[in-house]
Amino acid sequence: MLKPFVVSVRMVIQDNVGNCLLVRRSATNTSNVGKWEFPGGKVDPNEEFYEALLREIKEETGLTVTVEHVAGVTESETSAVRIATLIFRGIIEWGEVRLSSEHDAYVWAPPKELSAYDLVAHIKSFVEENSDHKQLRQSCKE
Amino acid sequence: MLKPFVVSVRMVIQDNVGNCLLVRRSATNTSNVGKWEFPGGKVDPNEEFYEALLREIKEETGLTVTVEHVAGVTESETSAVRIATLIFRGIIEWGEVRLSSEHDAYVWAPPKELSAYDLVAHIKSFVEENSDHKQLRQSCKE
Numbered sequence: 001m002l003k004p005f006v007v008s009v010r011m012v013i014q015d016n017v018g019n020c021l022l023v024r025r026s027a028t029n030t031s032n033v034g035k036w037e038f039p040g041g042k043v044d045p046n047e048e049f050y051e052a053l054l055r056e057i058k059e060e061t062g063l064t065v066t067v068e069h070v071a072g073v074t075e076s077e078t079s080a081v082r083i084a085t086l087i088f089r090g091i092i093e094w095g096e097v098r099l100s101s102e103h104d105a106y107v108w109a110p111p112k113e114l115s116a117y118d119l120v121a122h123i124k125s126f127v128e129e130n131s132d133h134k135q136l137r138q139s140c141k142e
Numbered sequence: 143m144l145k146p147f148v149v150s151v152r153m154v155i156q157d158n159v160g161n162c163l164l165v166r167r168s169a170t171n172t173s174n175v176g177k178w179e180f181p182g183g184k185v186d187p188n189e190e191f192y193e194a195l196l197r198e199i200k201e202e203t204g205l206t207v208t209v210e211h212v213a214g215v216t217e218s219e220t221s222a223v224r225i226a227t228l229i230f231r232g233i234i235e236w237g238e239v240r241l242s243s244e245h246d247a248y249v250w251a252p253p254k255e256l257s258a259y260d261l262v263a264h265i266k267s268f269v270e271e272n273s274d275h276k277q278l279r280q281s282c283k284e
Contacts, residue, residue, distance in 0.1 A: 002187050003187070004146050004147070005146065005147035005148065005149055005226070006147065007147055007149075007226050045144050045145070048217065049215065049217055049226075070212050070213075070214055070215045071212075072211075072212055073191065073212045073215070073228050075191055084147070084149050084191075084226060084228075086215050086226075086228075
């Protein structure tokens with residue numbers, strides 16, 4: 001079957017000591033309930049990648065962020081679609097974390113501890129590929 | 143209209159002094175003839191991103207390469223589809239440049255001179271966004 005592509009945009013948001021924001025999928029979701037992910041979501045029709053990213057981050061975390069650069073690309077699929085997940089690194093402009101109903105917990109995790117969380121598959125493969133954390137800041141001193 | 147996504151994978155291949163391989167679209171193409179681009183192309187159904195990338199690079203340049211990391215993401219569209227272009231940085235494992243009929247010229251350009259070429263739109267926006275060349279090696283000494 002020819003599966004159409006969906007593009008998903010997600011962000012690694014790091015605080016001022018280099019910890020990364022992970023959010024946990026709540027029971028309102030139809031899949032991956034209880035798993036951790038970077039905030040973000042699907043690019044809507046007629047919406048640019050960065051526009052989608054800033055909208056999703058605002059909706060899911062309450063934070064206003066700016067995009068620094070792309071940090072990774074992963075692929076996954078469901079029975080109906082192929083998903084290209086574009087993972088960007090970003091920084092917080094202002095705001096404090098306030099979750100939407102899509103998530104029920106959050107944590108600021110040091111890069112080295114990301115793999116200890118029960119991550120959704122497309123985030124897990126990014127974290128594994130970046131186990132040297134080259135694309136992430138290790139601390140605010142770098 | 144709801145345009146489906148196409149995912150295209152391209153590679154910035156740098157030689158041992160940091161110059162980047164650009165290839166020029168030949169008259170066999172139906173669009174962008176005479177414009178310069180990084181080698182690469184569309185991900186086929188049931189083909190993984192890296193698999194598509196290595197296949198396209200081999201077909202278009204004769205080179206065997208390895209992927210280092212993603213360097214950029216750009217978006218563009220035609221009247222029928224939206225195109226997500228994923229640009230990876232790679233290194234040559236072995237081989238010498240041998241073009242396919244899709245291209246009629248190639249050049250090894252220093253990162254700072256990339257913008258002087260008549261580039262296809264999705265490459266141009268990457269080069270402009272990376273005018274500080276953070277994602278590219280400036281020389282083999284780095």
